[in-house]
Amino acid sequence: MSGHSKWSTIKRKKGVADAKRGKIFTSIIKEITVAARMGGGDENANPQLRQAIAKAKTNNMPQDNIKRAVMKGTGELPGVNYEEGTYEGYGPGGVAIFLEVLTDNKKRTVADIRHLMSKYGGNLGENGSVSWMFDKKGQIQVGIEAGEEEIIFESALECGADDFEVEEDMYLISTDPAELMQVKDQLESKGYEINSAEVEMVPKNLQKVEKKDVDRVLNLMNELEDNEDIKSVFANFDIDEANIPSS
Incomplete structure (x- = not known):
């Protein structure tokens, strides 16, 4: 892979995660709340909750925030009822995209995703259209x-x-x-x-992105990452480092 970059590598290099720390906190709080609601508030007996709390600590989330998120999930504090879901489709240049979401309004979320995919020349597909990749x-x-x-x-x-x-x-x-x-x-x-x-x-395999499609692919990835309903963005693209914008 020398001389080429995947989305995870590009995010680290360009500091995307640090720039979006507020969104990351919001997403992790949702994860903790949903995990606690589904499996209880004891992280030792709830692997999904334990993983979400570990992620929160890695991102230096204050302990009080973590505790409140757990209590919202268990019903000890009032909170929003979030639902998990996945969406998938194709971006520019045939790039396969798989999204994990946590949302309180699925209609809004799917409309936002469809709009972004269309905006950059992609399309939202049916469940299973790219997950096999x-x-x-x-x-x-x-x-x-x-x-x-x-x-x-x-x-x-x-x-x-x-x-x-x-x-x-x-x-x-x-x-x-x-x-x-x-x-x-x-x-x-x-x-x-x-x-x-x-x-x-x-x-499983990477999709080479031509130079003409690089900006559209990266802009789509960034806008999907910005959406607060989207927890995780996965894609199978491979971009030549020489074609990646410096800023």
Whole structure:
């Protein structure tokens, strides 16, 4: 993949996550609330809640915010009733896009998504239209400064990881989604600092984007990321780094 970039890499390089921290907090609060509503407020007995709280802590969310979100989910505090959902379709250049949403108004959300896809020359598809192009995996990021590749690789396998790869400034460790938190805990017990640990939709193959479509693809990705109803944006594009705008 040298000389090429995927969406996750581009987001890190351009600081998209930091620039949208307010939106990230809103999304995580929704995740915590839904997880607590579905599985109870005890994170030790609710893996989905535990994962959401771990994500909140990684993003330095204040403990009071986390506690209130849990209490809204369990009904101890009044709150909005959010629903989970997924949408999928194609963006410019045949890029497959898979979206996870948490919304209190599905009609509004689907209208917003359809508008954005159409705006940039894509289209919203039926359920299943692109999901087969992705695998659901646990993804753990460890900074490249954590140690030598061979040592990290052996540690990851010992902790139950399925796969391991090096991506520029980090090690990316893949797991079975159900074992994500267990592998994360074991890596932390070995002294590794975890940058993030989430279940993601990982593309099986990448779609090369021509130079003429790069701006439309990236603008669509950014606007989808900006939408507060959209929790996660996954895409299978591959862009030559020489074609990525500098700002």
